[in-house]
Structure formats: structure tokens, C-alpha cells
Amino acid sequence: MARRETEASRAAAELEAHDNLDIGLSEELFEAGCPLCRHRIAGGKRFLRSLVYEGVNDVGFRRVLERSRGLCGRHTVGLFEADRDEMGGSLGAAILLESVLRHRLEELAGVSAEPDRARSRRLDHAAVAPDCPACAAEDDEVKHAVERLLLRLDNERWREALAAAELCLADIVLLARAASAGETRIASVRPVLDRQLARLAELRASLEAFAHNSTYDRRHRLAREHHVSAARATEVLGGREGWQWRHGGAGSRHGEAGE
DSSP states (O other): OHHHHHHHHHHHHTSOOOSHHHHHHHHHTTSSSOHHHHHHHHHHHHHHHHHHHTGGGOHHHHHHHHHTTSOOHHHHHHHHHHHHHHHSSSHHHHHHHHHHHHHHHHHHTTGGGSOHHHHHHHHHHHHSOOOOHHHHHHHHHHHHHHHHHHHHTTSHHHHHHHHHSOOOHHHHHHHHHHHTTSHHHHHHHHHHHHHHHHHHHHHHHHHHHHHHTTSTTTGGGOOHHHHTHHHHHHHHHHHHHHHHHHHSGGGOOTGGGTO
16 A cells, blocks of 8 residues: 555656646545545545534534534544544534534424324425535535646647546536536546546446356356456446545445455
8 A cells, every 4th residue: 555655746746837726736646546535535634624623612603603504424433533533532423513503493483283285384394404514515625626637738738637537427528517607628538528527437337247157157267357346337337436435545445356
């Protein structure tokens, strides 16, 4: 692992970087898995750490959190983990989550005694997922990252690094949509998209070969890439959850995935 990190650092150092965002992206391009998923998750963790440090005492932000009706499930867990990891406890998470829970309970207060139509409207509202501010922070992080990568595609080394990165399918589409605003941008990103789609076509072929050759009389035809194809496809199609599953540290099932 240390050797891979050293090789990634050396490769990243060869990319011309103008600021901290460039430096971060250059390193992420050479790490395992989708670099934009990694960037997205890192941005969410930074946001949650800022909540632990600042949001607890910021009444205005707590009102924003209440109006958003809290965090999504993934970031609710992440808030608790950030508080534990950064502060060694859970007091900050308790204060923030109490505010959210109080607001959510107000949505349901007396609902069982209301007329059918009014009860149905209130329950429909209560069932809507929170407008998670941590998810919004992640989306903003990735939007800026994609825009920066598109600006760097006039540099051959940046272009080659992005083409060789293990982008998930959702982020390939995100990159293509961001580039589609103009002919110049789509022309610069086309070689990257072609390489990325060719990689996914090879993965699809490996999945097909894995299924076809898994019978008793054909197992001798299976290669290592066939055995790990389902895990790779899970990451490609699973986006940030797929990245977390394979590369996310203590909760990762990377070893169980065949690599």
C-alpha cells in the first residue's frame, strides 16, 4: 500500500498545479477508484467536521439544518463519526440531532387525531427525505472539481491522467454533461470519454465471460479479471456508495471483493 501511495504521489507531482484544488485533484486522479467519488466524500467529511467545530454553537446554522429537516441517513451517521473522531465524544452530534428530531416531531404532533385528508398531507410531507446540506456541499465540491478538470484538459498530462482514472459511470456522465455546453469543451473531453467508455465496455465483457465460463466444464477459462468483475462493476455502478464499499477504510469490503 505504501508503495502504491508513493507511486501515486510521484505521478501526481508531474501534473502542473496552480493551487490547492489542483494539488488535491492531481493526487486523487492516481488513487484507487473514482477520483470524483473520493473528492465528493472528502468534501462531505470536511463539511461534517465544520459542523462539529462550528455548527453546534451557530444558532443560525442550526435553524438552517432544521429547515432542511436534517441530514440524509449516510451523513447522519457521518456526523456522529466526525464528532467521535474529531472531538472524542458525541456531545456535538447530540445537540445538532436534538434540534433536528424536535423539528421532525413537530411535523407529526397530533397527526393521528386529524381528518383523513389533512393527516395524509402532513404524513406525505413528513415522508419527504431531508434536503441534506452535506449532500449539497458534496455536490458543490464536485461541480468545482469538474470545472477545474475541464480547464486542465488542454494539458496532455492532465488529459492522460483523467482518461486513465477509474471514473464511475455517474461521474463519466457528469463530466460529459459539464463539457456539453460548447463544441470546444466537448472536443477536449472526447478522448477522455472514449477511453472511459472503452474501459467500461471491457468490464461488461468480463462480466459476460464470468457468467458464461462459470459452469463446471468451463471454469478453467476464468481469469483473475473475471473473478473481480462483479466487485468492479459494483463500484462503477454504485457511485459514492460503491467507492465507499471498496475503498472506505474500516468499513470497506475491499479484501472480500477479490483484490
